[in-house]
Amino acid sequence: MNEKDLTIWGRKLNVRVIFDHYSGENILQEQKDSLRLLLENMEVVDNTLDDVKMYCLKMDGSEIDNKEIPNIFKYVMPQSIYVGRPDNKNICGVAVICSYRFDPEENIAISFRNNKFVKIQSETALI
Numbered sequence: 293m294n295e296k297d298l299t300i301w302g303r304k305l306n307v308r309v310i311f312d313h314y315s316g317e318n319i320l321q322e323q324k325d326s327l328r329l330l331l332e333n334m335e336v337v338d339n340t341l342d343d344v345k346m347y348c349l350k351m352d353g354s355e356i357d358n359k360e361i362p363n364i365f366k367y368v369m370p371q372s373i374y375v376g377r378p379d380n381k382n383i384c385g386v387a388v389i390c391s392y393r394f395d396p397e398e399n400i401a402i403s404f405r406n407n408k409f410v411k412i413q414s415e416t417a418l419i
Contacts, residue, residue, distance in 0.1 A: 294308070294309050295307065295308050295309065296309055296331070296373070298331070298334065298370075299334065300334070300337055300338065300370045300388070301337075301338060301341050301344075301364055301365075301370075302338075303365060305369075305370055307370055307371060307372050307373055307388075308371065308372040308373070309327065309372065309373050309375070310372050310373070310374045310375070310389075311323050311327075311375045312374070312375065312376045312377050313377070320377070320378060320384075322378040322382050322383075322384050323375045323376075323377070323378070323384050325384075326375055326383075326384035326385075326386050326407075327373065327375050327386065329407045330373070330386050330404060330407060333407055336404060336407055336408065336409060337388055337402070337404075339409065340402050340409050340412075341364060343402075343409065343412060344364055344368055344390075344402065344412060345361045345364060347400070347412045348361060348364075348367050348368065348394070349361070351394065352367075352394040355394055366393070367392070367393045367394065368390045368391070368392055368393070368400065369390055369391045370388050370389070370390045371389055371390060371391055371399070372388075372389045373386065373387070373388055373389070374386070374387045374388075374389050374401070374418065376418070383405060383406060385403060385404065385405050385410075385418075386403075386404045386405075387401040387402060387403045387404065387415075387418055388401070388402040388404075389401050389415055390402065398414050398415065398416065399414070399415040400412055400413065400414060400415060401413055401414065401415045401417065401418050403418070
């Protein structure tokens, strides 16, 4: 596990990088490649800002004062990047794991495949 300084949604953050692998097992090249691709194209993460805002409004809009979210970091804070194991096509899913104010015990995951946004879901759905 290591850490990266990244700019996400206009804010510089220090996030952990977590690879799905067994203790004593090497990180797979496909996992390294998937992480590198995301880090080289962080605009795919930045482009999810409106989707994350919509997720907050859809899931917990009654808790948001003015039905607009000028500062997403009030509700969602990126904490880590999770790199999954490759599937049968040697594609690794990558997710930005974020704390979620409305459910402090359950993080949310912004998921990507082939460096394309897939969906926002609970972190436990990744496992």
